[in-house]
Structure formats: C-alpha cells, structure tokens
Amino acid sequence: DAYGRKYLTVRMNFVLGIVGVFIAFSPSWEVLLILQVVRAMAGFYMPAEYALLADSIPVRLRSSGYGLFWTIVGAVGLGGPILGGLMYESLGLNGLRTGWLIFGLADMIKAVYYHFFLRETLPGQTDKTSVWHIIARSYRDAAPRLVSILRNRSLSVVVALGMLGIAINALSSTYLILYFTRVLGFSALLWGSIISAARGITLLLQTPVGILSDRFGRRAILSAFIAASGASLILLGLPPSP
Template sequence: MSSWKRNVWILFVCQFLVLGAMTMIMPFLPLYLQELGVAGKEVSIWAGFIFGANFFTAFLFSPFWGRMADRHGRKLMILRSGFGMAVVIILTGFATGPVSLLLLRLLNGVISGFIPASIALVATNTPKKHVGYALGTLNSGAVAGAICGPLFGGIMAESFGFRMIFNITGVCILIAAIVVLMFVKEESIPTSQKEKTNAVQDFKRVTGNSPILSLFVVGFLIQFALLGMNPLIPLFVQKLTDGQNVALFAGIAPSVMGFANMIVSPKLGKLGDQKGSQNVLYYTLIGAAAFSIPQAFVVDLWQLIALRFMLGLCIGGLLPSVNSLIKKLAPEGMESRTYGFSNSAVYLGNMLGPVIGGWLASMAGTRALFLFGGAILLINVVFVKWKVLPELGRQNKPYYQAKEAFH
C-alpha cells in the first residue's frame, strides 16, 4: 500500500477513536454538572457555557496551530493535540465544580486540533487526483466515531459512572496519538521558515486568492445551518412520539444521518476528484436544503428519520468538498494556516448555530428551526452559484499547473 493510502486508513481509525471518545462525554455534560452539585435552571446555563467553551478557544487558537504546522509539520500538531487532550480530558474526570469544568473545557479547546491537523496532513501528503477521495474517507471515520460514541458512552455511564467516562475517553485519545506516532509517515514535511508573520499578515496572504475567503464563508454557513437544527432534535422527537421511548428515537434520528454521511463521503470525494469538488459542493448543498425544509412539516417519526437519512447523504459532500478545494487553492507552504482559518470559520458556525437556533425555537417553535436551517442552506447555494463558482473559474491556470508540477 502506498504511503498516502496507509496514512489515510490509519488516520481513519484514529479519527474514529477520537470522535467516538469525544462524543461519549458530550451528551452527558448536563448530567455530570448535576453530579457536581449544580441544580435547577443553573444546569442549563452552565451546560451552555461549558458546551460552547471548547469551540470558543478552538476558534481563537486554530490559526496559531495552523502556522505552527506549516513551520514544524502536521504530524507534530496531531501529536501535540492528541497527547494534550488525553491529559486534559482525564483531568476533567476529577473536576470539583462547574468552574473547574469550564476552565478545563476552555483549555481543551486551546490544545484541540487532532481532526484539523489530520485533514491538513492527508491533504498535503496525498496526490492531487486523490485528495477528494482521501478527505471523504477521513470524514467517514470521524462520522462513524460520532455515531458510535454516544451509544458506548451511555452503556459505560450506566456501568461505571460519569467520571470514569472521562478517563476512558482520555485513554482512547492517548491510544490514537500513540498510533499516529508509530505508524503515520509525513512525506511532505515543511521546511523551517525564517520569515516571521502574524495572524493578520497570514490572513491577508491566504485570502489573496479570492475563492478561499468565499469558501470560509461557505464552511461557516454549513455549520451554522446544521448545528442550529441538531441540538433540539430530541425535543422535536418528543413531540412526534408523545413522550414514548424518547431517548431511543432521539438517538436514532441523528444516527441515521451520520450513517448515511459515513457511507457516501468516500464516494462523493471520488466523484469530486473526477468531476470537480465545486460541483459536488453545489449539488449536495441543493440537496441538503431540499431535505431540510420538509422536516418542518412532518407528522410522523418515520418521515423525520427518512428525511434525516437523505440529509445525511448530502452532508457527506459538503465540508469534504470545501476542504478539497482549499487544498487546491492554498498558497504554497501555507496549507495548514489556510486550514486553520477555515477551521476557525467552522468553529464560529458551531458556536453561533445552537445559540441562534435555541433563541429561534423559543420564539417560534422547534419546527421553525428546519425552515431557518433550510433557508441558510439555500442562501449558501446562491452564494456558491454566483460567487464561489465564478471566482474558481477565474483562477489562473498556469498557477495550478506550476503547483502540480512542484508536487
């Protein structure tokens, strides 16, 4: 097996471990807060802050770690994040109250970046004609972990308690970091750069290729729309089932979407390599909008589950296509910094989506979320059609030929 394929499949397994471990603990943070002595309405307030804390610091520090990756290597950043998160999450199991839990979540966001660094390593160490397939496969591993994590977490919470879940999570991430250390080989290692730049200068250089800034906007809108809908799905399921077996069906609804995403991501990535990632992005965005809006009008649970499955098939072509295009457009030697800024845009969507979605649901009801999310995705379709695609069409072809020859 060639080196790039071996890296893809090893990181596929590692991303499964990391996302599976992280999602083992996320659903139980409110319950863990109750165990720490928080009660009443304060649980919801603290849970909101603690959930968003990780994304907030990750949003701030992602460009910095991208710069470090361009200077010292992407594998080093994976190891830095893996070993660092393992320690912090194990310590989270020893939190003494909501303040210490919040501080540890903030610290976890500072040192996080296992998934973005893995994407950057695969993107920069894979031949151009296979980048879409490689990133789609990597996305499948992450999604598979996100599907299995809550299930395993629920089983272990019943058997061992919440604190033990954090220890198990930390150990899983530690194992993933050790596997990367031993088996992942970075072929394209950045040369040490003497030039010292700051984040503002880096951003100006990265966005000098105009489609890149537009792709940051696309990534933000994707996460803003999807994360605005997802957190309140259990409440909607509760209404559709009259309160019967809510936990079971609330788990099925996101799981079918993730399962569809996992199946289709590599196939859409390969299609992007053949027909253009921008085309896959455009048509899957249309599909995502088309399957989001009808969810506001479902009257039976099976209708919601069917539409969530179809939405998952479309989601598999969104962020992997954005990442594939960013790889092709990033300035030479600044690939990781470009991904750093892109990840900041995604983290911003992760933060703002649930906040705006929760506010909207309180004002207009849960069904309005699907209309809102679908409208944002439609705006994204128009933005890609009239902004991103023309900008990509105007790119300088000799630049791409020279870049391909360099690789």
C-alpha cells in the same frame, strides 16, 4: 509549518486526552468550562492533521481518498452513540463520566500511535521559531491575507458561505439534542440510535461520492449535497405532528 505537522498533531492529541480524563472527573460546571476552553484551544492541530492526510493521497484521488479514510474511521465508532445512550440510561451522570474517560484514554493512545508510526510529510527545518512569535506574526499577517482572499471572488464567496453555515449551525445543532429529548420526548438510547443511523448513511455515501467528485467535478457534487442538507434542515424545522 515551522515545527512540523507530526510534532503538533502528537502533542495536541495528548493534551486532548489529558483534558478528556479531567472532564470525566470534573467536580463543577466552572471546572468543566475551563476544561472545554482548553480543549477548544488544543483543537487547533486539526489543519495539521488534515494536511498530513492530504499529503499522503495523490491529488487525482484526493476526494475518494478522503471518503475512504473517513469511512474506515467512522465505521469503528458507528455504535458509539448507541453505547453512550445505554450508558446514560443505566448509569446516569456516571455513564457520561465513563464515556469521557474512554474518550480521553483513546486520544492518548492515538497520540502514542502517531508518535511511533506517523510519518512527517513536511521536510524538516532546523531553525525553530518561537511559538509566541508565530502566533503574533499570524495575527499581524491576517489583514493582508484577508485582502487577498476578498480579491479572489470565488474564494471570498466560499468563505462567506462557510461563515454563514457555521453561524447557523451554532444556532441550531448545539440544541438539537434538547429538541429531540425534551420537546419530542426521545430517550437517550433512541437519540443515540438516530445518530448512529445517520452516521451509517453518511459512511455508505462517502466513498462513492468521493469517486463521483473525482470523476464529474467537486463543485457540482458539493452543490447538490449542500442543497439536500438545506432541505433536510427545513423539514426538521417544521412543527412536530400532534
């Protein structure tokens, strides 16, 4: 908010691109760990990018607009998991390195494109506050903001459920690929094909679900799909057939 959303989005995408290239040539897991930490820190630009997108979509069409945006973006990379599986099976570790190299270069191209074509939706501010001052102030103001969230019953429930969902996701989805490849014996190509198929179904549903959300209310649609997601995780957790 102090420096502008475009300012942050462009620079952090470029940082992510450089880190991706370095990951491609990482010589050890220690270096890889450091690079992944830097990558995670650079990812804090995402709220700014989402704010840019939200500001560009009329309020009444925001759900359908989000759905259409992610459908277009996701369609471009729909075959990525299959290509990644082929690269890993044919090139091994070098296939993974090549994938990260492409990923890093794509982030840098994205940063250049944002720099020249992205419009700032936040009115410009002449007074620039120190970055470190902003960080310190954000932590200082965290407690009163948390209190205000907890006073809002519906918002506090959403935050609590979000924390629970993130914790469960970290416990399970991080190791999902190991379950499919080591326990069930799936090949890298088959795993990539499953991911592509799942993303394809998501893309087909995003736009109509967004339209339904704008028409019938977001809470009802969100509740239905969260319930369906939970049911799928329960089925996934059942022991495999012999």
